[in-house]
Amino acid sequence: MNFNHSDKVKQLEARLTEFLEEFIYPNENVYKEQIGKSDRFSKVPPIMENLKEKAKEKGLWNLFLPESEYGGGLTNLEYAPLCEIMGRSSMAPEVFNCAAPDTGNMEVLVRYGTEEQKQQWLQPLLRGEIRSCFSMTEPDVASSDATNIQSSIVRDRDEYIINGTKWWSSGAGDPRCKIAIVMGKNDPSAPKHEQQSMILVPLDTPGVTIKRVLPVFGYDHAPHGHAEIEFKNVRVPAANMLLGEGKGFAIAQGRLGPGRIHHCMRTIGAAERALEELCKRVQDRVAFGKKLSEQGVIQEWIAEARIDIEQARLLTLKAAFMMDTVGNKEAKAEIAMIKVVAPKMALKVIDRAIQAFGAAGVSEDYTLAAAWANIRTLRLADGPDEVHKRAIARYELKKYM
Template sequence: MNFDYSDKSIALQEKLKDFLETYVHPIEKEVELFHQNPENSWKRWPGMEALKQKAKNAGLWNVFLPSAYGELSPGLSNLEYAPLAEIMGRIIWSSEIFNCSPPDTGNMEVLAKYGNPDQQDKWLKPLLNGEIRSAFLMTEPDVASSDATNIETSIISDGNDYVINGRKWWSSGAMDPNCKIAIVMGKTNFDAPRHVQQSMVLVPMDTPGLKIERALSVFGYTDSPEGHAEIILDNVRVPKSNLLLGEGRGFEIAQGRLGPGRIHHCMRLIGMAQRSLEIMSKRTVQRKPFGRTLDTFSSIRQDIALSACEIEQTRLLVLSAADKMDKVGNKEAKDLIAMIKIVTPQMALRVIDRAIQILGGKGVGSDTPLAHFYAAARTLRLADGPDEVHMSQLGKSTINKYVKK
């Protein structure tokens, strides 16, 4: 395996680092304080659009798309994009500046791969241009949504329309004032075989019957402005032309959507862990308990050494998954994708926890990003499938490799 990055990726990495250093790090605290102010709930930081235009001008726009889409994407492979996602992960909210923020990335990939020309013209183009944002509605409060075949939202044919009824939650992106379209997963045929009951349909956020019941917080963080919402779908009517790909193909779309997204999530987590390592390393020479700086204590050195090892191990595993996805596709890379989804959030949590411990009281407050990093990493042991599901599937696949049937 050769994980040397292409010249294109290396050039974009340097450009991205320079951009963050020049434009983002100086206003990082300003943006966070803006969103921590309750008066600004679900409002967008006023300088975001100007930053996004700078990113466009710099050629740092839509770099997540694994294949070129006209002039709106540089057409990077998963392996080429992975280090860029890591760099963005160092600042939780920075991905949006480059139009690389979930759930938009996954939704754009769905529309690019499965949408028809009319759907792409109406929704994909404004998403690629950063003119609107989107939401993804799959998880439900009343069923175990870790098994997507359990979802109960109904998408029932009625003449030229579909009528949708159900309740969704943890609908990422739905609170953003610029969120204009949702991809909704539900069942068009409850009697079909288990994995072909589901379909996905495009639902504009202003459709009558779609009601945001409440915003949901994660360990006290609202993740404003995009947030997470609980949504009621009450006789929501959309034309059949809003269906993606075809009836009964929702599960197929979901599997195609989540593969690249898991690479993105894992590399952003590695960015959080890497920044946490840097923060705790710098702290060790600044604090002097018991007459000596922290860096002279063996236990502190061990924590930092172990963190460095675990970050690099996980980074290489994620790059291996990205490389295999590029070469043989998501389906053939599914075991590696499961591995990174199991390993990466747990690694990030361990590293962030060590950083918090070394920083002491400062680590649990809002003066550093560590507490928010911890909340985000813990959430990703659930998002895109809980650890237990990935371990069950990976365990079954591994056993089948060594057991003759």
């Protein structure tokens, strides 16, 4: 495995870093102020759209997309350091049109969409004109086992009828969110992993109701949001089915591999920023007669943080390398491992940074509290730790059967 970055990637790293320093960091508070305190899900902060135009002008757009007729051209290994840089700021991925769940939904449409579906939904997403959500998790079942999902997708001549309730549909609160990819059961009598399908549902379809937007540790993540959505006798054309009936699990595996590794890449970036802020803070604060940076316990935190970040990065790069060379299916153990390791690592680093900041660390004056709350959800999103550990153990045991 050769993890040396090509000249192309090095140039993109430098350009992204410069962009964050010049445009993103100085505007993080502007973004929060423009969201405001009321009507937080009815408007889009103007600074976001302005920064998107700057990103397009500088050629820093849709970097996540693998080589295809729609652009892109970076491998997972090449994208890893770039995604990490974006992960240093919660607002950065959207600026470059590299934010979840749009990236995963665009990859689904590239891989499995018909030409008509691509024209109607993929192209506007690639241009950043609309946003999307992914509706899989349900409130009434343990959705970590997706075979439990009970929402129904029933064929009625040239239409499908969707019924059910989804929640944690990230992005559905955004006024720009126009399309949902919905996973539901279309044939309960089929083999266990062929009962589910995925279908495209425009959010303005009659019968679609956004019941509420769910906060995460008190953060509403406006204007993005995480919505509970009711689908009541929702009718969409049969042409909205993705890939075909019973292909929901196949699509999910194709979608979640890249989605999981992108989360891990961004998480490493968040941990790097937290360590950077910790190191700067402890140089400036004095307690019991000497700088915090001279306290042995603080030095131990810093050393452990550097070790943990490097270990998580190397494992993530190995997973990216395997996805590029042998495919997502063969890299499934490595993908599962990084999904467990990266969020736990970042939470530990951020928690130490919060401790070093003292009371300021849990305030809204700094990025640490929001980063911790956001990353804590990743131990649940795209499969909880326990499910990934179960899979890793099974892969390991198979070697000795």
